[in-house]
Amino acid sequence: MNSVLDSAVLFQIGPVGITQAIVTTWAIMAILVIGAYALTRRLDLRPTRRQAALELIVATLDTQIVETTGAAAAPYRGFIGTLFVFILAANWSSLVPGVEPPTAQLETDAGLAALVFVSVIWFGIRAGGFRGWLKSFAAPNPVMIPLNILQSLTRVFSMFVRLFGNVMSGVFVIGIVVSLAGLLVPIPLMALDLLTGLVQAYIFAVLAMVFISSTVEDGARPLCDPDIAPSPTKKDS
Amino acid sequence: MTLDWWGLSLQAVNVLILVWLLGRVFWRPVADAISRRQEAAVAMLDEGKALQAKVDVQLAEIDETRRGIASEREAILAEAMATADAVAKATLRDAQTRADTLIGAARTAIDRDKHDARKENAAKVAELSVEIAARLLGRFSSSVIQAAFLEQLVEAIANLSPSDRAALTASETVIEIVTASEPEDVEMAGIEKAVKNALGGTPGIRFVTDPDMIAGLELRQAHFVLRNSWRADLETIRKEVANVD
CATH class of the missing domain: 1.20.5 (Single alpha-helices involved in coiled-coils or other helix-helix interfaces)
Incomplete structure (x- = not known):
């Protein structure tokens, strides 16, 4: 018996089974890329309302990144912003009748979590070098190395499970209510699902940013930094 | 799953x-x-x-x-x-x-006017004095005074140069003997005789009366006058007073 969590394969490309989630992802990608291209074709020094709205989005994202990490926003803007926009679009795609959001499938959320895992390593190495990235596991002191390694895996796993659980549960609840109470009753739940999708996208992006910045900062900071672990004597004084 | x-x-x-x-x-x-x-x-x-x-x-x-x-x-x-x-x-x-x-000029003019006024006043005073003296002396017209004037006239003729006396006597013009009041005949004869003696000749003599003389005897010819009267004296005094600055 197949699990309800499994996605039906629409067609096969070599060894890869193309599910509806993948197709929806491609559709979202196409819409986002074409829409972004259409919106950013005529950017001018004197902004129109459309351009002002786009700049407001980018400026808000930059502000969030700066407030979260304290670092410059430019290196992380593309990755964090795309994560947020894609997850939001994927979550809200459930509003389209007959479309199941890609984030309600394990593979999509696991893929996103894997990207965050890799990006933490990538940004860590790029900021402090390979030694700096390794050193980030010894923060605040080398005793924490096993725990930090375990944490780097579990926190990504928790991200993917959190996103998957929230979106999938929403889809399930709405599906159950639709099957029981007809057409109009699920609408408040769908509205709630919109809010849940927005919050989950925001949480996923912010957590990714926090993990990346934590690794970057730990790699750049010397071991046993007194600012990280102040001695009780110093604290008491 | x-x-x-x-x-x-x-x-x-x-x-x-x-x-x-x-x-x-x-x-x-x-x-x-x-x-x-x-x-x-x-x-x-x-x-x-x-x-x-x-x-x-x-x-x-x-x-x-x-x-x-x-x-x-x-x-x-x-x-x-x-x-x-x-x-x-x-x-x-x-x-x-x-x-x-201007002040200097004015002062000069004032001084000049003062000087002129003083001279004018002096002249008036002199004229007045002469007039007063003439009136006062007019009261003393007596034979004694007349004799004194005759004596002074004879002395003055004597003091003339001989050529002047000779010219007076040789002139055909009559010599006028001017008196302040008309003398009597005796006095006229005495005067004529004394004058002719003083001149040393016998010129023509004619007596003329001039009350302005106050008192005195004068000889007058066409080109000669020998003054000898109070009027002449007073006039001389008046001119001297008037010429004093």
Whole structure:
């Protein structure tokens, strides 16, 4: 018996089974890329309302990144912003009748979590070098190395499970209510699902940013930094 | 529930591609637009600051020029005041000189008028004195006075040069013996005799009366007068008094 969590394969490309989630992802990608291209074709020094709205989005994202990490926003803007926009679009795609959001499938959320895992390593190495990235596991002191390694895996796993659980549960609840109470009753739940999708996208992006910045900062900071672990004597004084 | 690793990888690649695509067509263009506007704003601000600095420099130059104009104005005013002061002093000096000249001229005129007045007064006083003396002396017209005048006349004739006496006696013109009052015949004869003796000849004699003489005897000819009377004396005194400054 197949699990309800499994996605039906629409067609096969070599060894890869193309599910509806993948197709929806491609559709979202196409819409986002074409829409972004259409919106950013005529950017001018004197902004129109459309351009002002786009700049407001980018400026808000930059502000969030700066407030979260304290670092410059430019290196992380593309990755964090795309994560947020894609997850939001994927979550809200459930509003389209007959479309199941890609984030309600394990593979999509696991893929996103894997990207965050890799990006933490990538940004860590790029900021402090390979030694700096390794050193980030010894923060605040080398005793924490096993725990930090375990944490780097579990926190990504928790991200993917959190996103998957929230979106999938929403889809399930709405599906159950639709099957029981007809057409109009699920609408408040769908509205709630919109809010849940927005919050989950925001949480996923912010957590990714926090993990990346934590690794970057730990790699750049010397071991046993007194600012990280102040001695009780110093604290008491 | 199973995890499709191919699907996971494909979704990861899909998102990675989306990150790359959106980075090219959305994040970077919009961020570049913001940067361009910020750079333009900074450039405009810099330009504004440069313009402000330029304006400040020009304002400073204008202030300097104004201060120069003000100092020049003060210098011109000071020079004008000095010139006006000098002109005023020169005018005052000139006026003082003119006033002094006028005062001097006035004083000279006053002195001259005073002198003339004094002379005029002296002349009037002398005339009055002569008139008073003439009236007073008129009371003493007696034979004794007449004899004294005859004696003085004879003495005066004697004091004449012989040539003058000879000219008087040789002249065909009658010699007039002028008296203040008409003498009696005896007195006339005595006077004629004494005069002819003094002249040393026998000229023609005629007696003429002139009351203005007050008292005295005078000889008169066409070109000769020998004064010997109180009137002549008083006239001489009056002229002397009048000529005294």
